[in-house]
Amino acid sequence: MKDFIQNETTRKIVFFIAAIFCLTPFISSPIALALGFGLAVFIGNPFEKYLHRYIHLLLQISIVGLGFGLKLNEALQAGKTGFTLTVISICTVMALGCLLGKIFKLEKQLSYLISVGTAICGGSAIAAISPIIKPSTKQISLALAIVFTLNSIALFVYPFIGHILHLSQEQFGLWCAVGIHDTSSVVGAASKYGDEALKTATTVKLARALWIIPVSIITMFIFKNKESKIKIPWFIAWFILAILLNTYFPVFDRFGSVITVLAKSGLNLTLFFIGSTLSIQVLKTIGIKPLLTAVILWVTISIGSLLYIIN
Incomplete structure (x- = not known):
């Protein structure tokens, strides 16, 4: 089909219309991701070289907006509930990732990127750790491709399993925050499940993202690189500020729901946008051993955290 839409202007118009359609209530998070991927496969992404710099910014702005739908007591309760599971899961994934890297004889930097991406917050963790361990461009691209691929699968699989097991809103939100790599897919899956699941998932996942800081410090010593700077996810502070404003200033009650919808x-x-940056060519670059490592880590954290939450 790509050959039938060779005109660049036509491709841009189609892409723009699809993007606008994703802003309507008719499109769910999984469908938006699938639509982006479908366009990338069939007509190509005419804006691919520009989108990467804006994806994380748009995600951060959206997450801060979700803060206006939370009260402080809800956020504290969610954070408290997920703390123990967060610590256990991060330690387990990092240790297992190191072991699998040796078993499959993966490059140290690649196995570490896959492990930290699975353990903390996907692409954001990979981006934060990369300047410290100094992997090759290919290793970064490979780790990101694997993480985003599994994220895409999780966006469809998690809600399906959640409904089959009749998980409560809080249980599902906690499971998403621990078991799904990237923040975008965590929030996407939780929002499809329900508003309470979304609140729990967002709060626990952002609290989990703060573990980038101690993990970065430990990484400096593991890779003997004390000159690197730690990349702190500062947007989380704006998320907390949004929660405080919504909690202590009644004026925000008037338009807090509107901000949340936006x-x-x-x-x-x-x-x-994330779906539109994926392609068959990108997926073909994923090797069997790195993919197998990532899948084992993902299945381990998914099943382990689910059993912990249910029991």
Whole structure:
């Protein structure tokens, strides 16, 4: 089909219309991701070289907007509930990732990127750790491709399993925050399940993202690189500020729900953009051993955290 739409202007118009459609209530998070991927496969992404710099910014703005739908007591309760599971899961994934890297004889940097991406927050963790361990461009691209591929699968699989097991909103939100790599897919899956699941998932996942800081410090010593700077996810502070404003200033009650709706639309657009940056060519670059390592880590954290939450 790509050959039938060779005109660059036509491709841009189609892409723009699809992006606008993702802002409407008719499109869910998984569909937005699938639509982006479908366009990338069939007509190509005419804006691919520009989107990467805006995806994370749009995601951060959307997450801050979701803060206006939370009260402080809800956020604290969610954070408290997920703390123990967060610590256990991060330690387990990092240790297992190191072991699998040796078993499959993967390059140290690649196995570490896959492990930290699975353990903390996907692409954001990979981006934060990369300047410290100094992997090759190919290793970074490979780790990101694997993480984003598994994220895409999780966006469809998690809600399906959640409904089969009749998980509560809080249980599902906690499971998403621990078992799904990237923040965008965590929020996307949770928003499809329900508003309470979304609140729990967002809060626990962002609290989990703060573990980038101690993990980065430990990484400096593991890779003997004390000159690197730690990349702190500062947007989380704005998320906390949004929660405080919504909690202590009643004036925000008037338009807090509107901001939340806009934030969810922004999230759908983010997932559409992420899907449009994937392609068959990118997926073909994924090797069997790195993919197998990532899948084992993902299945381990998914099943382990689910059993912990249910019991």
